[in-house]
C-alpha cells in the first residue's frame with residue numbers, strides 16, 4: 001500500500017486563496033484527523049486529496065499516481081464520506097450502497113447482501129428498505145459511512161462523519177474507521193470534534209487555509225504496534 005502525498009499544494013478559487021502551499025503525507029494503516037475552525041479549508045483539503053478538485057499549484061499522488069484525473073471523478077481506490085452525504089434521496093438505504101458495489105462489478109444479489117451487512121455494522125440494519133429522504137440526519141450519515149466501508153477502498157476520506165451522531169454512535173464509528181486503517185487503508189477524517197481528534201493516530205490542523213500543526217500523539221504508538 002502506498003501513501004497519499006500532497007506536495008506544494010495550493011488552491012485558489014475565484015481569486016481567493018483557499019489553501020496555502022502545503023506538503024503533507026498520509027500513510028497506509030493510519031487514521032489522521034484534520035482539525036481547524038469552520039472555513040479553515042478542511043473540506044477543500046479532502047476534495048483536493050481525493051481528486052475532486054485540481055490543485056492550482058503542486059501535486060497530489062497516491063502510490064505515485066496523480067489523484068487528479070482531469071474531470072473531477074475520483075480514482076476507484078478512493079471512497080468519500082461527504083459532509084452533505086452525497087446520497088440519492090429517492091433510493092433506499094440499501095440501494096444507495098448496492099449501486100456503489102454494482103458499479104465496481106459486484107452482482108446485484110451479492111451487492112444487496114453486502115449493503116445489508118454494512119448497514120447492520122452501523123446499527124441501522126433494520127432501515128435498508130427506507131428511502132434516504134425519510135431518514136434522520138444521523139441515519140443518513142451512517143448510510144454514507146456504510147457505503148464507504150462497503151467498497152473496501154484504499155483511501156477513505158471522511159468529512160465530518162460524526163457531526164450528526166450521538167456519543168455512542170460516534171465512538172462506534174471511530175472504531176469502524178480504525179478498522180479501515182487496520183486493514184491497511186489510508187483514513188483521513190475532517191472534524192471539529194475534539195473526541196474525534198483524540199481518537200485519531202495523528203492530528204493535523206488548518207487555519208485560514210494554512211497547515212499549522214502536525215501532531216502524532218504518544219498513544220498512536222500503541223495502535224501501531226504490529227505494523
Ligand SMILES: Nc1ncnc2c1ncn2[C@@H]1O[C@H](COP(=O)(O)OP(=O)(O)OP(=O)(O)O)[C@@H](O)[C@H]1O
Pocket residue numbers: 013014016018036037038039040041042043044045083
Ligand atoms: N467553490 C468555492 N468557491 C469559493 N470559495 C469557496 C469554495 N469552496 C470553499 N470556499 C471557501 O474556502 C474556505 C474553506 O472552505 P472549506 O469548506 O474547505 O472549510 P471547512 O474547514 O471545511 O469548513 P467547515 O468546518 O465549515 O466545513 C471558506 O472560506 C469557503 O467559503
Ligand SMILES: [Mg+2]
Pocket residue numbers: 042043044083159
Ligand atoms: Mg467542511
